Amino acid sequence: MSLLDLCRKRWSVRNFTGDPVSAVDMEYLKEVGRWAATSRNRQARRFVVVRDPENIRELVRAANMQEFVARAGTLIFGIAEDAGGGAKIDVVISLAQMEMAALELGLGTIWLGIWDRDVVASRLAIPPDVTPVVCLAIGHPGETGSPRSKLPVEELFFEETFGK
Ligand SMILES: Cc1cc2nc3c(=O)[nH]c(=O)nc-3n(C[C@H](O)[C@H](O)[C@H](O)COP(=O)(O)O)c2cc1C
Numbered sequence: 052m053s054l055l056d057l058c059r060k061r062w063s064v065r066n067f068t069g070d071p072v073s074a075v076d077m078e079y080l081k082e083v084g085r086w087a088a089t090s091r092n093r094q095a096r097r098f099v100v101v102r103d104p105e106n107i108r109e110l111v112r113a114a115n116m117q118e119f120v121a122r123a124g125t126l127i128f129g130i131a132e133d134a135g136g137g138a139k140i141d142v143v144i145s146l147a148q149m150e151m152a153a154l155e156l157g158l159g160t161i162w163l164g165i166w167d168r169d170v171v172a173s174r175l176a177i178p179p180d181v182t183p184v185v186c187l188a189i190g191h192p193g194e195t196g197s198p199r200s201k202l203p204v205e206e207l208f209f210e211e212t213f214g215k
Pocket residue numbers: 061062063064065117161162163164165166185198199
């Protein structure tokens with residue numbers, strides 16, 4: 052399937068089966084994330100992968116994550132090692148690549164921005180000088196959903212100057 056076809060099939064999954072993501076698939080996803088571009092190739096981003104169902108349930112409970120997250124097979128927290136902010140973009144680039152790779156593997160994903168950062172940092176032993184940015188949940192979809200409508204290309208992209 053082409054990348055465009057994958058993109059057109061993507062939708063945020065909020066109903067996972069609870070089945071784990073296989074070790075083979077996880078290795079593939081990590082490798083995809085590894086090769087992402089980073090600012091000046093500093094690679095100042097790290098990821099904490101949470102796969103233990105009990106740990107995931109505990110995070111949901113303690114860090115005010117949404118209930119459906121408890122049935123995702125894997126949570127990947129992106130961590131920026133650069134407080135200045137450049138690494139936050141690097142985190143997102145890696146996770147975005149991993150999101151598409153997960154779709155390629157027949158998995159479903161959702162980005163998660165709503166969670167208590169202090170609680171997550173404490174539970175995942177994230178040091179105070181680095182920043183948990185965003186979480187990508189990956190798992191087996193428990194429903195057939197459909198992509199949301201998106202703005203047409205003509206509204207999104209301008210040529211040469213803004214608004215044209
Ligand atoms: C950075 C980011 C954070 C998000 N955080 C959450 C979240 O905490 N909970 C949630 O249910 N969806 C979250 N979403 C999913 C969006 O709501 C979803 O992408 C949007 O409604 C468009 O739907 P689609 O992904 O199916 O196209 C997040 C998306 C992004 C990009």
